[in-house]
């Protein structure tokens with residue numbers, strides 16, 4: 751592996767009596783697009799929440815570019831270079847697209863303010879296909895456009911690592927193709943990405959490598975084609991022992 755930007759070792763999260771993430775370890779190389787897959791309830795979103803600092807880990811270490819980020823606040827982790835989208839769109843409906851994206855840049859590594867932040871927000875909205883629509887309120891937008899804004903908002907933080915949590919969920923086939931192309935192009939520009947996704951066509955076409963979770967445990971890791979052909983992985987998806 752080329753230089754790892756993210757190193758996760760022995761990561762664990764316990765909710766009461768439930769071990770949602772059970773001593774999980776994996777690394778992500780700089781510039782990689784890694785798929786984090788597994789059946790419902792396997793601990794993928796919780797892992798993303800631990801990486802982004804939305805939840806504190808019970809045990810384990812997460813290093814970003816060699817420095818531990820475990821125990822930092824979500825804002826500090828964002829400033830360190832980790833940005834995310836959420837499974838359910840979390841933009842602010844009363845605000846315009848550009849205002850939402852400016853808000854996403856508040857904790858950016860560059861720390862942009864005022865006109866500079868607005869210029870950057872408009873550039874990013876154009877980048878995700880929202881040129882000419884930056885001033886519309888979110889409430890007037892379609893679901894796919896809200897997703898585009900959410901992606902632009904995450905990019906406004908100038909991430910070194912972008913976490914996409916089921917960003918493709920709920921899209922129709924044409925929107926899905928557009929969204930896959932957009933992720934591919936952002937990755938091609940050098941962004942390191944972890945994507946949690948149930949859309950397997952997207953995983954196959956975008957991710958060189960996957961980590962597979964089941965019941966909180968990492969049950970597979972490797973080249974996407976190999977992982978998806980692994981009988982243990984298929985059995986996990988089918989809910990078999």
Ligand SMILES: Nc1ncnc2c1ncn2[C@@H]1O[C@H](COP(=O)(O)OP(=O)(O)OP(=O)(O)O)[C@@H](O)[C@H]1O
Pocket residue numbers: 765768770788789790791792793794795796797
């Ligand atoms: N805040 C919480 N409090 C208690 N239990 C939780 C919490 N968050 C997640 N869990 C539980 O942890 C387990 C893993 O959930 P998680 O959302 O990480 O799975 P997932 O793989 O992302 O699932 P999906 O693909 O359905 O989104 C589940 O049993 C879930 O109910």
